[in-house]
Amino acid sequence: MTQTNYLIIGSGVAGLTFALKMATRFPEKNITIVTKSNAEESNTKYAQGGIAIVTNKIEDSYEKHIQDTLICGDGLCDEAVVRKVITEGPKRLQELIHWGAQFDKNAQGNFDLGKEGGHSQSRVVHHKDQTGFEIERAILQQVYLKENITVLDHHFAIDLIAEDNCCLGVQVLNQKDKTIFPCFADYTLLATGGIGNVYGHTTNPIIATGDGIAMANRIHATITEMEFIQFHPTALFHNSNGTQFLISEAVRGFGAYLRTKSGRRFMKDYDERKELASRDIISQSIDFELKKSGEVCVFLDCTHLDLEAFIAHFPMIYKHCKSIGIDITKDWIPVVPAQHYLCGGIVVDANGKTSVERLFACGECSRTGLHGANRLASNSLLEALVYSNAIYDYLSENPYLEVTKTPVYFKSYKDRLPLITNSILSQIKSELQLLMRSHAGIVRNNHDLKKAKKQLKHWLKELQELEQNYQGNTAFYELKNLITIGILIVQHSMLREENRGGFFKIKYLRC
Numbered sequence: 001m002t003q004t005n006y007l008i009i010g011s012g013v014a015g016l017t018f019a020l021k022m023a024t025r026f027p028e029k030n031i032t033i034v035t036k037s038n039a040e041e042s043n044t045k046y047a048q049g050g051i052a053i054v055t056n057k058i059e060d061s062y063e064k065h066i067q068d069t070l071i072c073g074d075g076l077c078d079e080a081v082v083r084k085v086i087t088e089g090p091k092r093l094q095e096l097i098h099w100g101a102q103f104d105k106n107a108q109g110n111f112d113l114g115k116e117g118g119h120s121q122s123r124v125v126h127h128k129d130q131t132g133f134e135i136e137r138a139i140l141q142q143v144y145l146k147e148n149i150t151v152l153d154h155h156f157a158i159d160l161i162a163e164d165n166c167c168l169g170v171q172v173l174n175q176k177d178k179t180i181f182p183c184f185a186d187y188t189l190l191a192t193g194g195i196g197n198v199y200g201h202t203t204n205p206i207i208a209t210g211d212g213i214a215m216a217n218r219i220h221a222t223i224t225e226m227e228f229i230q231f232h233p234t235a236l237f238h239n240s241n242g243t244q245f246l247i248s249e250a251v252r253g254f255g256a257y258l259r260t261k262s263g264r265r266f267m268k269d270y271d272e273r274k275e276l277a278s279r280d281i282i283s284q285s286i287d288f289e290l291k292k293s294g295e296v297c298v299f300l301d302c303t304h305l306d307l308e309a310f311i312a313h314f315p316m317i318y319k320h321c322k323s324i325g326i327d328i329t330k331d332w333i334p335v336v337p338a339q340h341y342l343c344g345g346i347v348v349d350a351n352g353k354t355s356v357e358r359l360f361a362c363g364e365c366s367r368t369g370l371h372g373a374n375r376l377a378s379n380s381l382l383e384a385l386v387y388s389n390a391i392y393d394y395l396s397e398n399p400y401l402e403v404t405k406t407p408v409y410f411k412s413y414k415d416r417l418p419l420i421t422n423s424i425l426s427q428i429k430s431e432l433q434l435l436m437r438s439h440a441g442i443v444r445n446n447h448d449l450k451k452a453k454k455q456l457k458h459w460l461k462e463l464q465e466l467e468q469n470y471q472g473n474t475a476f477y478e479l480k481n482l483i484t485i486g487i488l489i490v491q492h493s494m495l496r497e498e499n500r501g502g503f504f505k506i507k508y509l510r511c
Contacts, residue, residue, distance in 0.1 A: 002184070004184070006187050009033075010035060013363070013385060015388075017139060023143075023148050024146070033150070035151065038153045052124050053090060055111050065119075072375070075500065076373045078372075081350070082369075085387075101127070102127060103131075104126055114313075116249040117278050117377050118277070118278035124250065129315065131381070132381065156172065160359070168358075169182060173474065175474055188360070190215070190346065190354075191363045197210075200433030205243055211478070212361065216346045216354065222347040225344025228371070230280065230339075232341075233279055234249075237334040237335055247335055248314065251300065279502070296336070302328045341375050343367075343502065348361050352394065372500075373502060419470065420472060428479060435456075439490075456490065460483045
C-alpha cells in the first residue's frame, strides 16, 4: 500500500504539466505519477503537427480560431469552453518555452506557423514534425528535477478505488514483480490518453487502450459522446495491424494533393476546400472512394513540392518514406484513414472535475466541450495544457482536504491463481479490432452496431469468468478496457440519430 497527495495516471502533456505545477506550488506535498510504460511513452510523444495558437494577431485573431473550431465541431462545441481554451493559448505556450521546449522560427525570428485542415489561417506552432516529442522531452526534464515527484513507470492502473461516489485512489499492478497494491490519494487525475487500439489501425501508440475511460466507467463517472471518433485521413498504408505511421495534416497544408490510383484529385468533388477540408470530411470522402473503386488505399502526391523545403519541414516523414522505398520526388505515398482521436470521453467541468468526487480528468480521455463532433487539427495539445492549468488553479485556490474515509482493504489472493495465457487474449483482441473497424468505423449502421454490441458483451462476460480463475496481467486488463470502450462507442453510436462531424450513420441495413 502507498499513500500520496496527488495521484496522476498517465505521463503525457496533461499529466506532466499538472505534476510539475503542483510540485512547484506545494513542495511539501507528494505527487505520484503512474505510467504503464516508461514516462516518455504517451500519445503526446507522437503528435507531429503542433499546437494551434494565435500568435500573429495581424493576420490572425482569437475570433478566427474560435470560429474555425466551432465550424469543425459542427454545432456541438461549448462556445464558452472554446473561447477559454483559445484565448489562454499564448500563456500556455510561454510556459512551454520557459520549460525549455523549442519551436521552429522563420528567417525573421518569428514562429514558422503551419496551416492544417479546417484552419483559415496559418497558426500551428511546431518543432519540425516532432512537436509532441519535443514538448514531452522538455517537460520531463523539469519533472525529474522535482524531489517531491515520484514516477512509477511500468506500473499499470487496474481499477479506481471509490466509495460513496468519492475516488480514494487506484489499484496498481507492478509489471516488474507482478504484485498488485492499492495507491491511495487525496486527489486523482486521469490523464490516460486515447483509445486507438480498439480499432487496431490507429496512429496512437500501442499503450492507447482507453484505460482511464474504462476505469471511470466502472465507478459510474459520467461518460458521453464516445461515438465521435476522429479518423486521421492520411496514415501510411500497409497491411499490418497496430500503430500506423502518420503522414501529418501539415503535409496537405504544405500543398500535397490527394489522388485516386488513376491520378484523379477527388477532394474537389466533396468540398470546396479540397485537401484542406477538415479531417471528418476527408476521411469520409476517402472511405466513399475506396468502397466505390474497391481499391485498398488512395495516394498523397508530393512530387510537385519543393523537396528541400519539404525535408526541412518534415524530416521524419521524409526519412521514413525513404526507408521503405518511397521517393517523394517521384512516388505517391499510399494512405488510408486510421483511428486518430476521441472527441468524447469522461465529462468534466470548467475545472476538470468529473462527476465523482476527488477525481479529475484531462487530455484526450476527457470530454470538455471543446471539440464537439470533430476536433480541429492541433487543438488537442492546447486543450491538454489549458485544462491541466485549470485543475492546478482549482486545487491551488481551494482549501486542501485530506481523505477522511477509511481506505478499502484489499486481500491479496490473485497471486495464488495460475497465470492467464496471452494466446487466448491476442485472439480475442484481433477479433475485437476487426469487429470495430467493420461495424463501428468511419461509416456505421444500426444493424452492424447491434451485432457488435452482442459480441462485445459476450467477450466481456468471457473475460469476467477468466478473471475469477486466473491471475491477470497487463494484456488481460488492457483487453478488458478495450472491450469496455468498444461497448461505449457502440451504445452511444446507436443512440445518436443525427450525423454530425466525425459521426456518420446510414439508415439502411447493409446486405
